[in-house]
Amino acid sequence: MLEGFLVKAIGGFYYVESSSHVIYECRARGVFRKKEVSPVVGDHVEIELDAQGKGTVCTILPRKNSILRPPLANLDLLCIVSSVCDPQPNFFVIDKFLAMSEHKGIEPVLLITKSDLQSPEEIRRIYRHAGFRVFVVNTMEDGDLTEVKELLRGKVCAFTGNTGVGKSSFLNRLAPQLALKTANISQKLGRGRHTTRHVELFRLEELDCYVADTPGFSTMDLARYDVILKEDLQYCFREFAPYLSDCRFTGCSHTVEKGCAVLKALDEGKIEPSRHESYKALYEEAKQIKEWEL
Numbered sequence: 001m002l003e004g005f006l007v008k009a010i011g012g013f014y015y016v017e018s019s020s021h022v023i024y025e026c027r028a029r030g031v032f033r034k035k036e037v038s039p040v041v042g043d044h045v046e047i048e049l050d051a052q053g054k055g056t057v058c059t060i061l062p063r064k065n066s067i068l069r070p071p072l073a074n075l076d077l078l079c080i081v082s083s084v085c086d087p088q089p090n091f092f093v094i095d096k097f098l099a100m101s102e103h104k105g106i107e108p109v110l111l112i113t114k115s116d117l118q119s120p121e122e123i124r125r126i127y128r129h130a131g132f133r134v135f136v137v138n139t140m141e142d143g144d145l146t147e148v149k150e151l152l153r154g155k156v157c158a159f160t161g162n163t164g165v166g167k168s169s170f171l172n173r174l175a176p177q178l179a180l181k182t183a184n185i186s187q188k189l190g191r192g193r194h195t196t197r198h199v200e201l202f203r204l205e206e207l208d209c210y211v212a213d214t215p216g217f218s219t220m221d222l223a224r225y226d227v228i229l230k231e232d233l234q235y236c237f238r239e240f241a242p243y244l245s246d247c248r249f250t251g252c253s254h255t256v257e258k259g260c261a262v263l264k265a266l267d268e269g270k271i272e273p274s275r276h277e278s279y280k281a282l283y284e285e286a287k288q289i290k291e292w293e294l
């Protein structure tokens with residue numbers, strides 16, 4: 001029995017890396033299918049090796065967190081990527097990912113790209129004010145590249161963001177050896193995009209970290225992401241925390257109530273209007289979820 005880290009899953013094969021960075025190709029034991037759990041990338045697993053060196057995943061060790069789309073486990077950091085423009089930042093999408101991260105107990109940070117095209121000041125101000133770490137980069141100059149590298153050191157991290165924001169371009173910059181296909185290249189090759197993507201964690205030796213470039217999503221996909229109950233949503237907006245116990249009514253939804261301390265903080269400029277807008281929209285979404293759908 002050997003313990004390892006699942007770094008890649010493709011077509012029913014699992015690639016498990018040992019502590020000495022040897023990678024074993026494995027199948028999963030049938031019992032997982034019956035139990036409706038299957039190993040996902042990021043899992044710490046135990047494998048058994050046969051005489052030919054082929055492995056079988058026997059045990060999935062307890063996960064500290066997991067996300068569904070793409071399937072990944074044990075993330076230390078979710079790096080939410082947005083460009084200043086082209087495409088325009090979608091605050092609702094960013095806030096939804098931030099909320100999901102908080103809900104799952106994964107530390108979120110914001111990475112702003114394409115700062116060569118437009119000033120990142122406003123978006124940086126909003127998210128710093130809301131209590132997040134914000135990093136700015138572009139492909140022309142370093143920006144906060146060094147800071148991002150330090151942040152990644154020793155961690156397992158996923159990058160997520162709307163299609164075209166520049167995730168692959170940034171990851172290529174971070175680790176040229178990864179040579180992920182950027183839009184330009186795949187167009188040149190005339191390949192359809194999003195066709196051959198699989199889930200994989202890339203090890204960056206220099207930083208002793210693992211990164212996953214998750215396929216770009218369109219806002220349409222978002223509705224199918226993990227759901228947050230409306231009662232839990234308030235705890236997924238970190239800047240609301242100082243006010244939650246001061247609302248006049250217990251069970252306050254922080255959307256319309258008189259005597260709501262969150263709304264008061266919003267009026268006083270302590271909470272960003274766009275953040276509260278996203279909260280209200282997510283609250284409405286959460287209200288639509290019926291118990292039986294969970």
Ligand SMILES: Nc1nc2c(ncn2[C@@H]2O[C@H](COP(=O)(O)OP(=O)(O)OP(=O)(O)O)[C@@H](O)[C@H]2O)c(=O)[nH]1
Binds near residue numbers: 166214
């Ligand atoms: N001006 C400018 N263009 C950039 C920057 N970063 C990326 N781009 C361009 O934006 C386009 C999309 O970049 P990608 O890196 O493929 O974006 P992605 O987020 O990986 O997209 P998906 O693979 O669809 O998720 C490409 O044409 C890049 O050349 C930047 O900092 N500045």
Ligand SMILES: [Zn+2]
Binds near residue numbers: 253262
């Ligand atoms: Zn309230």
